[in-house]
Amino acid sequence: MIEAVGIGAFFLLCALGALLALLSPQRRNPAVLAVTGAAAAIALSIAAADALFTGQSYLADLWSLPWGGTLRLGLDRISGLFLLIAGIIHLATSIFSGGYLRRYLGHYSLRSFSVLYHSLFASIGAVLLARDALSFLLTWEMMSIASALLVMYEHRREENVRAGYLMLAMGEAGTLAVVIALLLLGNAAGSLDFHAMRASGPALGSGARWAIFLLSLFGFGVKAGLVPFNSWLPRAHPVAPANVSALLSGVILNLGIYGIVRVNVDILPASLVGAGVVALIVGAVSAFVGILYATTDNDAKGMLAHSSIENMGIIVVGLGAGFVFTAAGRPALAGMAFVAALYHLTNHSVYKALLFLGAGTVDYRAGTRDLDRLGGLIRTMPWTALYFLVGSLSIAAMYPFSGFASEWLTLQVLLRSVELTSTAVKLVYAFTGVVLALTAALAVTCFVKAFAMGFLGMCRSREAEQATEAPRSMLAPMGALAALCIVLGVIPTFVIPTLSGALASVGDGRATEALVPAFFSSSPDHSALPAAFVSDFHDLGAETGESFIPGRGLVVLHRGGPDNPVIFAMSTSYGVVVLVILLGVLAGIVLWTTRRRRVTREAHWDGGVRQLFPEMTYTATGFSNPVRVVFDAILRPRTVEDTEETVAQHFRVAIRRAREPVYLVDRLFLDVLTAQLMRGARLLARMHRGKVNAYVAYVLGALIVFLILSVMV
Amino acid sequence: MTQWVLSGLAARVRTTRYPARQDQSPGVSPGFPVGRALADGDRGAVVERCPTGALTRRDRRIWVDPRRCVHCYRCARGDDALEWQQGYEWAAVATSRPAGEERTPPLSSAFARSLHVRVVDAGDCGACLHEVKQLANPYYNAHRLGFFFTPTPRHADILIVVGPGTDQMRTALEKAYTALPTPRRVIAVGACALSGSVFGPSFACSDGVRSIIPVDIEVPGGPPPPFAILHALLVATGRAQPAGWAAGTQWAARPGPAAEESGA
Structure with missing residues (x-):
């Protein structure tokens, strides 16, 4: 009931928002957008939260098409999770837009922004609600087009338009792959309905499974920014308005993951170890390439865009590990891996949206996104700096902020490869773990750079000196997201059962039992735990807070076989309490002695x-230069200028050397593809000389060939 | 590599035993002239030969100002040559601090085995700096005594200043002094740092470091030998007795032209 009302209200409010945007004057538009966007987001969040937490499902047939089956909307727990994330991020960005959009007043049409914003929101909701291939693809296209148009919002800049078209072109190629994957599934099921596809899934052969897996991984991978189909992402995300960037990274990338999860976890659970290995490698490479370019990028938003690729890579590593464990018949471990991936996805949405809003605020108030020209903003924009710091600590996976728990879980899951039998697969796990460890270290470097160069030190430009703090309507959503970052990091024992519940169809809740044991004697599953195990952890304090904490024990751990009862244990919740007490005592001692x-x-x-x-102080370029030097063989920037200026042919007065970064994926993939296509086009162009006689000859030739063929067949 | 190790071992320890034992190796000190009473008929013409004005006549006596002497040996030659005294324990506690002429006490024993030193070149010709640098070599090996050089005054207890304190270095010197955490000591090394010597006061530099920042310990010589600088560091930590010249045994303030006339 709540679901139906909430979803109905959501679509109505989106439509109302678009309508009001057309009716209200330009300068009122941001405020109207904030109100209608926030209201739609709240409606969606309530419906999604109810579905996610209570497990209520909802299914509505829209209408039947004589040739395409029934168009269906539905809401299950996994959709609920993604919808809840989308709703929360949208709530924050909508309120933020109220202040932020004023920068475009008089430059670009706010009316068209509003309309596109609401239609994007509606189509995102519809993609996640779609329960058959046709409505899924229709809404997916709406979402692609609306997001590309929003990327091109500042259409007077050429780079924005180019980025938008590149995004659209690559997105369409990905959609094509997805169409084929869904048609393969639909062909086997004889229906385009997801439910029917799921029912006929087990009958598919391994060839079809491989095709569906690869097509869906790379097709949805385009949207999720996975290597090698992500060269649009670092171009498109930075040039969009900051609120749209937050949505692109915080919500739309998730849709790519949603697609992969929906097809490969829900509809057709993985049964191929090789498929999981492919996902592991793609994820690891994406993570590494993403963070490498993030560390060396000096554009605040460009850096965040590259870092999104990294985080999507980590998520796909989690999914890949889950596929392998599923195929190897270890559902509890698979559940853990999927939980780790979804946990990281949730965290990433929150902190990346926060960071993009922060970077957008800086861009708006200080007039530049170039970290080399920022600096010292902590004095003029203290609140933005604080929120950006929380986001940076979270994304750098610093204890006890939100990125920590999920990255730690992902790495722990990779270490569980000891429970597999194949050495080759174990090696892939080891390689992935090493790459993720390197990625985590580079992520710290990257976000030390982002915060230090943006907010600390001296102002490196006049604009940065004259920056002022953003209005409260922009600070409040950032503050809420920052608080959420801390909450998500501190209470993994509450997040994990929720996520595990969202994956109930594959994990059977076994991840919850593995990760968050019911230590409290009041918990229903408490009696299932071995008594010796409970008493061991009782002595360590795992049952602390039983009388007042409404939920499972505050320890995350995993038990292996009977010989080795505890493999890992961790508690950010208790850790935070200890940390606060220790820091308090330490501060007291220092204050007392001094x-x-x-x-x-x-x-x-x-x-x-x-x-x-x-000019004399450390710059972002200088800070990241060691990374640039170490990984020069991978980055291989293009030297665009290398000249010397001399007096009397001997005395050098100036040396100019400029290098331009080249994106690895472009160099190895996109540029090669483009070159081959152009070569093919040139070959074809030889046929077209513009002589009428030649074309008549072609027609005649084709006719003769077809006549011969028709006679022969 | 093996040879390098073996020859190093064969060379044995060459480090000086100072301050446990006085180092008597030849050439460790250039020495200082010693003033003398003027006998009847001795006009003290040797004073005119001094290019830096370190020698003065007063009260029928030749006085030596160690703050100005650069060991040129012009007064060591000729019939009326001054006697020269060897040794190197010349570092004296300055009496010229602005507040009440009191002398700075040595640093507490906490610094005895860990003293960090920042060297500032305030317009030095290179000579004094070269001698300071020798402290790090294996022969003098200041580290064995717990003296360490640091690249920033924020980590230093002692500021060693060489050079007369040029106007270009005035700001840097003031900033370096401000950046030192307390307790802090300043050691002025060399004739230029003590008096400006042949360079100052002039249009480009001051008459010594003490006109820019307070000086605690003075090391005379132009340049002073490394042992004198080592002695200054020992004095700063209270591990050696300061030289007495600053108290007035040999020392005489440089008198103005009128005083010189009357003294002659």
């Missing part, structure tokens, strides 16, 4: 120069 200390404040030591100019 209470009589006289403090004199002098200028910082600057090497004794007369005046320290911003």
